[in-house]
Amino acid sequence: MNNVKEYQDIKEYLSEIGVPTLKNEEFYIVKFNPEHAFEAPPITYKHNYFEISFAIGYDARIVVGEEEINHLECNLSFASPHQIITWDLKEIHENSISYMVLFKPSFLSFIKNTYNIFQSFPYLKQYTSPGYQLTEEQQNFFIDLFQKMHAEHELLHDNDALEVIRGYLTVFLFKAKKELASGLDNTFIRERSKQIVFDFENLLVKTKYKRQTVEYYADKLNISAVYLSQCIKSTTGKTIKQVITEYLLVEAKSLLKQSNKSVAEIGYALGFKDSSYFIKFYKRYTGLTPNQFRAKL
Numbered sequence: 001m002n003n004v005k006e007y008q009d010i011k012e013y014l015s016e017i018g019v020p021t022l023k024n025e026e027f028y029i030v031k032f033n034p035e036h037a038f039e040a041p042p043i044t045y046k047h048n049y050f051e052i053s054f055a056i057g058y059d060a061r062i063v064v065g066e067e068e069i070n071h072l073e074c075n076l077s078f079a080s081p082h083q084i085i086t087w088d089l090k091e092i093h094e095n096s097i098s099y100m101v102l103f104k105p106s107f108l109s110f111i112k113n114t115y116n117i118f119q120s121f122p123y124l125k126q127y128t129s130p131g132y133q134l135t136e137e138q139q140n141f142f143i144d145l146f147q148k149m150h151a152e153h154e155l156l157h158d159n160d161a162l163e164v165i166r167g168y169l170t171v172f173l174f175k176a177k178k179e180l181a182s183g184l185d186n187t188f189i190r191e192r193s194k195q196i197v198f199d200f201e202n203l204l205v206k207t208k209y210k211r212q213t214v215e216y217y218a219d220k221l222n223i224s225a226v227y228l229s230q231c232i233k234s235t236t237g238k239t240i241k242q243v244i245t246e247y248l249l250v251e252a253k254s255l256l257k258q259s260n261k262s263v264a265e266i267g268y269a270l271g272f273k274d275s276s277y278f279i280k281f282y283k284r285y286t287g288l289t290p291n292q293f294r295a296k297l
Contacts, residue, residue: 004084007047010102017043019100023156026107027165029149032098042088049102050117050124051079052172054146056139057096061088064129066235067194071098074131075139076176078123081114099146101169108173109166113254118205118247121177125205126246127236128198132180141179145172193231196221200232201243209271210244210251249285252278256294263290 007013010028011021019030028049042061053062055071062069063086064079071077079085105117117124123132134142149168152161203220204210217240218225232240248270255266267278283289288296 003044005043005045007045010047010049013045013047023153024107024162026104027153027162027169028102029146029153029165030100031146031150032100042086044084044086046082046084047102048081049104050081051085052101052103053077053079053098054100054142055096055098057093058089058098059091059093061090062086062131065127067129067131069131073133075134076142077131078129080118080124080126080129083126083129097143099150101146101149103169107166108170110170112258115205115247115250115254118201118250121173122202123176123180125198125201126250127243128194128201130194130198134179138179141175142172145175194235196223196228196231197235200228201247204244204247210248211271212244214240245285249282252282252290253293256290257297266290 005013005016014021014028014030019032022028032055053071054076056075058071060071062071062077063084064077065083069077105111105113111117111120118126123130145168149165149172152165152168155161156165199221200217203217207217214225214229218228221228229240232238232243236243238246252266252270255261255269256263259266261269263279264275267275270278272278272281279289282293286293
C-alpha cells in the first residue's frame with residue numbers, strides 16, 4: 001500500500017487533488033471535467049468527512065478499506081471518516097461524468113453525529129464500503145441531484161443556498177437508501193467474507209445492546225462463530241470484540257454529545273449494568289472519563 005496521508009485540514013486535501021477550496025466547512029461538492037484529465041500517481045489518504053464518489057466513463061481503480069472497485073464497473077461508492085481510500089486514475093473516456101461530495105454529519109439538520117449516520121444509511125459503515133452499479137434510470141436521477149447541488153454550491157453566498165443544498169443532499173441520502181436496499185443485485189463486493197462483514201456491521205448498528213457473544217451475532221447471520229470471526233479478522237484486521245468496542249465508543253460519544261441523560265443512564269442504555277464499569281470502559285479506550293469528555297465539548 002502507498003503511504004497513507006491523513007488530512008486533518010480538508011483544504012490541504014482539496015489543494016493536493018487540484019480542486020477549488022472549501023466554501024463551507026461542513027459540505028463540499030466538485031465536478032471533475034474530462035478536459036482536466038491528467039496523469040497522476042495514485043493517492044492514498046484518509047480524512048474526517050463522509051465521501052461520496054460518482055462516475056461514469058472513468059477508468060479509475062478505487063480502494064476503500066479492503067474493497068477494490070473500478071468506476072467503469074461501479075458508478076457510486078462511499079467512504080466514511082478515517083477510512084483509507086486509494087484513487088488510481090487510468091483513463092477518462094469521452095462524455096464522462098464525475099462528482100465528489102464531502103460532508104460532515106453536522107451539516108444535516110435531521111442528524112448530528114457519525115453513529116446516527118451509520119444507523120440511518122446502511123451503505124455508510126466504518127469498515128465496509130461497497131460500490132454500486134446503477135441502472136440508467138438511477139444514474140439519471142442522481143446526476144440531476146448532483147448537478148443541482150453543484151450549481152447551488154458554485155453560487156454559494158447565503159444561508160438560503162445552503163438550505164437548498166442541504167435539502168438536495170437529504171434527498172440523495174434517502175433515495176440512495178431506497179434504491180440500494182436490494183443489496184446483492186447491485187452491490188459490488190467481490191468476496192463473500194466482505195459481504196458478511198458488511199451484513200455484520202449493519203446488524204451491529206441495529207442491535208440495541210451490542211456487547212453480545214460472537215455466537216449471538218453468528219446465529220443472526222446464519223453462519224458459524226468461527227467463520228464470522230475469520231471474516232472480520234481478514235477484512236478489518238481486528239477481532240470481533242475490537243469492532244464491537246469501536247461501535248460502542250462511537251455510540252457512547254454520540255449520546256454524551258447530544259443527550260441530557262446522566263452518565264449512568266447512558267451506560268445502562270448501552271448495556272452496562274454498572275455505571276462504574278461504563279466509566280472505566282470509556283476511560284480505558286479514550287483516555288477520558290465520560291464527564292471529562294463532556295467538559296471538553
